Amino acid sequence: MIRAGVDIGGTFTDAALEHPGGLATAKVLTDYTRPEDAILRALTDACRTASIQLSDIGQVIHGTTLVTNALIERRGARTAFVTTEGFRDVIEMRSENRFEQYDLNLELPPPLIPRADRFTLAERVSPRGEVLLALDRDAARDLVHRIKDAGYTSVAVGFLHSYANAEHEAAVEEIFAELAPELPVSLSSRVSPQMRELPRFNTVCANAYVRPQVDAYLGRLTARLAEEGLTAPIFLMHSGGGLISLDTARAEPVRLLESGPAGGAIFAAELARSHGAGRALSFDMGGTTAKICLIEEGKPKTAASFEVARTYRFKKGSGMVVQTPVVEMVEIGAGGGSLATIDAMGRIQVGPRSAGSEPGPACYQRGGEEPAVTDANLLLGRLDPEAFAGGKIPLSEGKARAALDARIAEPQGLSTEQAAFGVTEMVDENMANAARVHAVENGRDIERYTMIAFGGGAPLHAARLCEKLGIARCLIPPGAGVGSAIGFLRAPMSYEAARGRFMALPDFDAEAVNALIEELDAEARAFVAQGVGEAETEERLTAFIRYAGQGWEIPVQLPVRRYAPEDRTVIEEAFAEAYRGLFGRTIEGLAAEVTNWSLTVATLRPPPGELAPRTDGTRPEGGKPRSVYDAGRREAVQALEVPRSALTPGAAIEGPAVITEDETTTIVTAAFRAVGQDDGSLLLIRKETP
Amino acid sequence: MTRGIDYQIMWNRLIAVVEEQATTLIRTAFSTSVREAGDLSAGLFDRRGRMMAQAVTGTPGHVNAMAESVGHFAARFGPQETLEGDVYLTNDPWMGTGHLHDITVVTPVFRKSRHIGYFAATAHVVDIGGRGFGPDGREVYEEGLLLPISKFIERGEVNGLMVEMIRANVRTPDQTVGDIHSLAACNAAGDRRLQAMLDEFGLDEIEGLSDYIIDASRAATRSAIAGVPDGTYRNGMRVDGFEAPVDMAVTLEVAGDRMTCDFAGTSGMSGYGVNCPEVYTRAYACFALKCAIAPEVPNNHGSLEPFEITAPEGSILAARRPAPVSVRHVMGHLVPDAVLGALHHALPGVVPAEGASALWNIQLSVRETGGEGRAEVLMFNSGGTGARPGSDGLSATAFPSGVSTMSVEATEHVGPITVWRKELRSGSGGAGRHRGGLGQVIEIEAREGHEMSINAMFDRVKHAARGREGGADGAAGRVELADGTPLAPKGRQSVPPGARLRLSLPGGGGYGPPDERDPEAAEADRRGGYTD
Numbered sequence A: 001m002i003r004a005g006v007d008i009g010g011t012f013t014d015a016a017l018e019h020p021g022g023l024a025t026a027k028v029l030t031d032y033t034r035p036e037d038a039i040l041r042a043l044t045d046a047c048r049t050a051s052i053q054l055s056d057i058g059q060v061i062h063g064t065t066l067v068t069n070a071l072i073e074r075r076g077a078r079t080a081f082v083t084t085e086g087f088r089d090v091i092e093m094r095s096e097n098r099f100e101q102y103d104l105n106l107e108l109p110p111p112l113i114p115r116a117d118r119f120t121l122a123e124r125v126s127p128r129g130e131v132l133l134a135l136d137r138d139a140a141r142d143l144v145h146r147i148k149d150a151g152y153t154s155v156a157v158g159f160l161h162s163y164a165n166a167e168h169e170a171a172v173e174e175i176f177a178e179l180a181p182e183l184p185v186s187l188s189s190r191v192s193p194q195m196r197e198l199p200r201f202n203t204v205c206a207n208a209y210v211r212p213q214v215d216a217y218l219g220r221l222t223a224r225l226a227e228e229g230l231t232a233p234i235f236l237m238h239s240g241g242g243l244i245s246l247d248t249a250r251a252e253p254v255r256l257l258e259s260g261p262a263g264g265a266i267f268a269a270e271l272a273r274s275h276g277a278g279r280a281l282s283f284d285m286g287g288t289t290a291k292i293c294l295i296e297e298g299k300p301k302t303a304a305s306f307e308v309a310r311t312y313r314f315k316k317g318s319g320m321v322v323q324t325p326v327v328e329m330v331e332i333g334a335g336g337g338s339l340a341t342i343d344a345m346g347r348i349q350v351g352p353r354s355a356g357s358e359p360g361p362a363c364y365q366r367g368g369e370e371p372a373v374t375d376a377n378l379l380l381g382r383l384d385p386e387a388f389a390g391g392k393i394p395l396s397e398g399k400a401r402a403a404l405d406a407r408i409a410e411p412q413g414l415s416t417e418q419a420a421f422g423v424t425e426m427v428d429e430n431m432a433n434a435a436r437v438h439a440v441e442n443g444r445d446i447e448r449y450t451m452i453a454f455g456g457g458a459p460l461h462a463a464r465l466c467e468k469l470g471i472a473r474c475l476i477p478p479g480a481g482v483g484s485a486i487g488f489l490r491a492p493m494s495y496e497a498a499r500g501r502f503m504a505l506p507d508f509d510a511e512a513v514n515a516l517i518e519e520l521d522a523e524a525r526a527f528v529a530q531g532v533g534e535a536e537t538e539e540r541l542t543a544f545i546r547y548a549g550q551g552w553e554i555p556v557q558l559p560v561r562r563y564a565p566e567d568r569t570v571i572e573e574a575f576a577e578a579y580r581g582l583f584g585r586t587i588e589g590l591a592a593e594v595t596n597w598s599l600t601v602a603t604l605r606p607p608p609g610e611l612a613p614r615t616d617g618t619r620p621e622g623g624k625p626r627s628v629y630d631a632g633r634r635e636a637v638q639a640l641e642v643p644r645s646a647l648t649p650g651a652a653i654e655g656p657a658v659i660t661e662d663e664t665t666t667i668v669t670a671a672f673r674a675v676g677q678d679d680g681s682l683l684l685i686r687k688e689t690p
Numbered sequence B: 001m002t003r004g005i006d007y008q009i010m011w012n013r014l015i016a017v018v019e020e021q022a023t024t025l026i027r028t029a030f031s032t033s034v035r036e037a038g039d040l041s042a043g044l045f046d047r048r049g050r051m052m053a054q055a056v057t058g059t060p061g062h063v064n065a066m067a068e069s070v071g072h073f074a075a076r077f078g079p080q081e082t083l084e085g086d087v088y089l090t091n092d093p094w095m096g097t098g099h100l101h102d103i104t105v106v107t108p109v110f111r112k113s114r115h116i117g118y119f120a121a122t123a124h125v126v127d128i129g130g131r132g133f134g135p136d137g138r139e140v141y142e143e144g145l146l147l148p149i150s151k152f153i154e155r156g157e158v159n160g161l162m163v164e165m166i167r168a169n170v171r172t173p174d175q176t177v178g179d180i181h182s183l184a185a186c187n188a189a190g191d192r193r194l195q196a197m198l199d200e201f202g203l204d205e206i207e208g209l210s211d212y213i214i215d216a217s218r219a220a221t222r223s224a225i226a227g228v229p230d231g232t233y234r235n236g237m238r239v240d241g242f243e244a245p246v247d248m249a250v251t252l253e254v255a256g257d258r259m260t261c262d263f264a265g266t267s268g269m270s271g272y273g274v275n276c277p278e279v280y281t282r283a284y285a286c287f288a289l290k291c292a293i294a295p296e297v298p299n300n301h302g303s304l305e306p307f308e309i310t311a312p313e314g315s316i317l318a319a320r321r322p323a324p325v326s327v328r329h330v331m332g333h334l335v336p337d338a339v340l341g342a343l344h345h346a347l348p349g350v351v352p353a354e355g356a357s358a359l360w361n362i363q364l365s366v367r368e369t370g371g372e373g374r375a376e377v378l379m380f381n382s383g384g385t386g387a388r389p390g391s392d393g394l395s396a397t398a399f400p401s402g403v404s405t406m407s408v409e410a411t412e413h414v415g416p417i418t419v420w421r422k423e424l425r426s427g428s429g430g431a432g433r434h435r436g437g438l439g440q441v442i443e444i445e446a447r448e449g450h451e452m453s454i455n456a457m458f459d460r461v462k463h464a465a466r467g468r469e470g471g472a473d474g475a476a477g478r479v480e481l482a483d484g485t486p487l488a489p490k491g492r493q494s495v496p497p498g499a500r501l502r503l504s505l506p507g508g509g510g511y512g513p514p515d516e517r518d519p520e521a522a523e524a525d526r527r528g529g530y531t532d
Helices: A035-050 A066-072 A137-149 A167-179 A197-227 A246-251 A259-274 A373-379 A397-412 A416-441 A458-469 A480-490 A510-532 A565-583 B002-028 B060-076 B160-169 B173-201 B207-226 B278-293 B335-346 B408-414 B519-528
Strands: A002-008 A012-019 A022-029 A057-064 A079-084 A118-121 A131-133 A154-158 A185-187 A234-237 A243-245 A279-285 A290-296 A306-308 A320-322 A330-332 A338-342 A348-354 A450-454 A473-476 A494-504 A537-547 A554-558 A592-603 A624-630 A635-643 A652-654 A657-660 A665-668 A672-676 A682-686 B040-046 B051-054 B087-090 B102-111 B114-124 B150-154 B231-239 B246-255 B258-262 B307-310 B360-368 B374-381 B417-424 B440-446 B450-457 B478-481 B490-495 B501-504
Touching (some): A035 A057, A066 A197, A066 A306, A137 A167, A154 A197, A197 A246, A243 A494, A259 A290, A259 A480, A290 A416, A338 A373, A373 A397, A397 A416, A458 A473, A537 A565, A665 A672, A665 A682, B002 B040, B040 B060, B102 B173, B150 B173, B160 B173, B231 B335, B246 B335, B258 B278, B278 B307, B278 B335, B360 B440, B374 B408, B374 B440, B440 B450
Parallel strands (some): A002 A057, A079 A154, A154 A185
Antiparallel strands (some): A002 A012, A279 A290, A290 A330, A494 A592, A652 A672, B231 B246, B417 B440, B440 B501
């Protein structure tokens, strides 16, 4: 079967087509008003390359930034939120703290659903699910009438402790179905049935907010593709790195957040698998931000929640926490367009402000006057001014120099070269620091990881980043320009079902756990079956456990099986091991407690063919000398420039070297050697230190 | 000249190093207030005890306090006694960060057997013995175990007697000692990262780097102070206090690039644990000044030194030993409002109106009626912040503290209570061109078969947050039962079974005359029910 991956990004829409002859890719500009048209163009281009018809495609796998953008730009439906009396303001009060300590004029992001659109009903359920106050059904009917009459187009319902007892939410849904059947209703007990009201309410509000829009878009897309003869089933990439059916996506669009980057992480994970890299760090750097993700045993690390739409310099806390399974990514305001300035202490600072693609860095000659990272790279000899983006964007060294001299070199009393070095070194430092902190937070030692670098900017910075992080190996895959779309093709069908169920382990209740596992398994399996019917699957059970009194749980992998009362120790030991892995020790004398549970059912993917790594080889013919600044040595060095096509399997080049291709440039610093691999990847290997 | 760039890179790296140090601590500490509220600090110091870098955490109260504390350690253990493998500690409120619950751990850094600096970290531990966390002690001796500056580890050897002493004197021996080990471990993590940086840059000392950081920060701070018009600026503010109202008096003097802030005229000490050691007052005063004058300069010796802050010994803001100081944050959190009020005369249009400021920490003891079961519940909650010159105040948001609240669902799992209400308090924001932030209303009842008591520590009940430039005052706080029966805002009281405790947290003051409010904003307030 021919499968197609399509990714709608902020700038480009990419397609990747897996067909008997290999892989065909295409890239077109994103169409903001009619995104489905760009998809069709990209697919048509890719089909032409592959010499097939659109109707030959048997499966379409789609990821999009539509949901993320709708939340960032606040372009969603007019949504009503129905919640428990006394708790109207949960999503507005947030966690009651400030994400920036020293800013007296700090603005908090406004709640997704304004206060006037939040309604309450008298009802209350206890943490164990007992009804403390029955739902007032008459009041609920009145409220439904009011919401219907007021012209809302979507409804979110979130009651306290509804993860423990969903009766009241379901009752409200029924009333809506009876009195206002045209209104789509999202329930927190269905979208995110986990303990903690703020993330659960945020999640159900976000879901309701984007639902009509996503529903309409997916309907248009299906129709548009069918018009052109493409009637194959469409699957959607979800934020957790798997696929869901079109119907699931229409009901739970919040699961589509960050699906593009998730595809990139799957792409990197597959590469790590085929190269036998058990632990890898994916590093994706574009124009505005860099993204980092840990990959272990061929799987991107996932988290139970993440923060979307950060409003303040990518700062933690400035966005909205949404609880949906997600490939865990650290995003830093560091990209080719990141701007360099001098701060009050006379220090060079880079980002998070970015020149973006308009006006772009000064060297683009589109009116940008502030120096960006790309300007600095150009002046350090790392970019060829005539060959940038395959020669489509001629770069001006004069403009880059003028910007850097005026804003950095002169105020600092530095030469242009030193100033440029200062800029790139600072941005590399920022990325390295973020990667290190992320590894520490996960109790990992990053030095043993293999870096996987893709995206326009990453291969330029990867080797220096490896030097800073003490990483010895870095893979640079081919086709990285459409990595996310390729990643879609490698993703399993998967669904993660989660549930809040508080259980202190001294009161371990095996029967309750077994019932919960069955329930979660059935739920997740039904979603997976929507996509593929009966298929071989794997299951992953995660319990979120903490010591009594702690505020944070850690995810603990548990075997999927029936539990007996004496199996309490199995869970306790798994928790102790996970805790030790993260924090280096356990705590004697404290009981553990589970808050939330999740179970993932995913189709099994065939293991990719393992490649024998090539660690050395023969030097390719030709190449031309080029002067490049080497950050580790703090000086310009003579490097050899070769086209990427010369790095065939078994070809090797010693750093300092520059490897050029249309989409990017790979800098091999003096400390590294680059070796062409059998799958077209480049492997950068740290030279043995004498 | 690339040394200059290297120094910039290293400065950046050091900030990442201390953030990593703090992250390590947050993730391993036991104390709820460390994990949930960021009640900790972490930093690097040079050989002379000058702070070079400090992590940004949830507690301004630690800013200068920890910075000063390392100097005491350096003075206590001279070069002869500072040995490789040592780890020091104290929780002396006057040498550390203001109360016994905060333990400061200091680890000297060695490079090639030479002492080059210190890592220090402070965290709020779960329990330190004595009466427990609360204002009831009449002397510091009642508030728990005081650990003088001493060697917790000497040349890698843990002081067993000290461990036994601590274990024998606290209610949570595993957790309190565990937290001390966490503190030592986070310093060790910082040390490893610093050593790797020194390897990378081929350095064996940090004095040059320290001078660079401190000089650059001092210059930036002084130049920011020079932008404040010269003069003497005063402010007075009356708050509830414990047994009697407290007057905070501030005199700010600005001359060129020097700024002094003094609290002469402030009320005397309280007989209860709301007194602040001077170091804690300095921390909050400095925090306020920095926010308004030089927010972008990172915290270090150079950026703190230009603010010369003093309080008269024996006042509530410079309590003398052996005054009780356990809940010094109640007064400490109000210090910024007093200081900013004085600064307003120098820099009109910069500082906000007064806010709720002091956190409303709800401490409940819930007991099974006639049974053994017992649970302690702690919730952090915030009122409204003062309106700003250009925007409304923030509703239910902590300032100056950076503490987070906890989920109601999670809290109800911890203790047998039902929170019936936790939402914005309509109409509590002071009116003005810009409205003060709203407080919140919280209603709590013990679950059936349980009874509860509250240890109240609430301020701004008798003295509301004042508006600025014609803005109205925010609503004062209220402490009562849901049927309207008033309760005292401070001290231990029981809530009758079946009754609901109702707390109405203060709103922030307004800014500018209310009749200048943008009609659209006023309409939006009415529509959303932010105003009555």
